Amino acid sequence: MKLSINLFTTLDGVSQGPGSAEEDTRGDFTRGGWLMPFFDEGCGQAVDSWYQRCGALLLGRRTFDTFASHWPHVTDPADAVAWKINNLRKYVVTSSPLGTVWEDSSTTLGEGFLEEIARFREADDDLELQVHGSIHLARTLHEAGLVDIYRFLVAPAVVGGGSRVFGMDGPASAMRIEQSTVTSSGVLSLEMTPRAFDNSLAAAVQDGQDVIVEQ
Numbered sequence: 469m470k471l472s473i474n475l476f477t478t479l480d481g482v483s484q485g486p487g488s489a490e491e492d493t494r495g496d497f498t499r500g501g502w503l504m505p506f507f508d509e510g511c512g513q514a515v516d517s518w519y520q521r522c523g524a525l526l527l528g529r530r531t532f533d534t535f536a537s538h539w540p541h542v543t544d545p546a547d548a549v550a551w552k553i554n555n556l557r558k559y560v561v562t563s564s565p566l567g568t569v570w571e572d573s574s575t576t577l578g579e580g581f582l583e584e585i586a587r588f589r590e591a592d593d594d595l596e597l598q599v600h601g602s603i604h605l606a607r608t609l610h611e612a613g614l615v616d617i618y619r620f621l622v623a624p625a626v627v628g629g630g631s632r633v634f635g636m637d638g639p640a641s642a643m644r645i646e647q648s649t650v651t652s653s654g655v656l657s658l659e660m661t662p663r664a665f666d667n668s669l670a671a672a673v674q675d676g677q678d679v680i681v682e683q
Contacts, residue, residue: 469593471526471585472617473606474518475633476503479622482630483603486623492530492631499627503655506623510651518619519552523595526585529562531601536569559588559597561605582612589614603631611638615662618643622656640665 476486485492485500492500503511527535535553542550558574560566561581566574577584588597596617599606609615610633634641643660650656 469523469588469591470596470616471589471599471609471614472518472521472596472619473599473609473615473633474515474619475599475601475603475606476621476623477633478502478625478627478630480626480628481632481634482627483606483633484630495629495631497630499630502625502627503621503623506625506651506653506655508651508653508655510649510653510657511621511655514619514621514649514651514657516549518598518600519549521596522552522556522598523593524557524559524588524597525553526559526597526599526602526605527561528602528605529560529564531605532558532560532562532566532574534601536567540569561602582608582614585609585614589616603633606633607635607638610634610641613639613662617646618658618660618662620656620658620660622658624654624656640667642666 475483477483482502484494484497486503487501488504489498489500539550539553542554544550554570555573558570559577560574561577563576563578566576585597599609606615642663642665644663645658645660647659648656
């Protein structure tokens with residue numbers, strides 16, 4: 469089972485508070501709601517396609533609580549995303565009880581969650597264990613080298629400070645673009661897989677070697 473992170477982000481890499489200014493104000497973040505002026509039909513189609521590949525959800529506690537306050541009330545049988553969220557297994561990284569919402573479809577993961585997730589990835593399954601929201605969890609998984617697929621909707625906006633998956637102190641990373649499209653409002657939909665980081669070309673330039681770049 470592959471592990472994917474599926475997030476909204478700005479051009480400068482911020483994923484905090486895409487929906488509204490009140491959504492997530494941690495760290496005195498006041499620039500939430502940056503995605504909504506650009507969210508169009510193409511964005512909705514991209515999100516639908518993410519969930520089509522979902523076999524189980526992996527969430528941080530804050531995202532779980534946010535989902536639990538909304539999605540159980542979405543009962544339209546034609547809403548495929550709501551069906552997935554309400555019915556699939558949800559693994560939640562937390563040390564406290566989850567309550568009664570989704571009691572039969574939720575499991576807590578404690579301190580050894582990285583080892584458990586590594587075991588999940590060994591399962592022979594075409595569907596994915598998906599992270600949605602949960603920026604800090606996504607960053608931890610990225611820095612642990614456990615992410616198989618990165619999917620982003622990149623809004624053409626820059627907001628400055630805010631929570632990001634790729635921190636300045638994180639590991640050097642490189643990506644292979646597997647799929648990319650641009651929606652009518654200018655949102656870039658990206659699907660990427662990790663590959664080995666290689667700065668040999670930059671190192672050669674710094675060492676004064678002649679480097680030929682073929683056009």
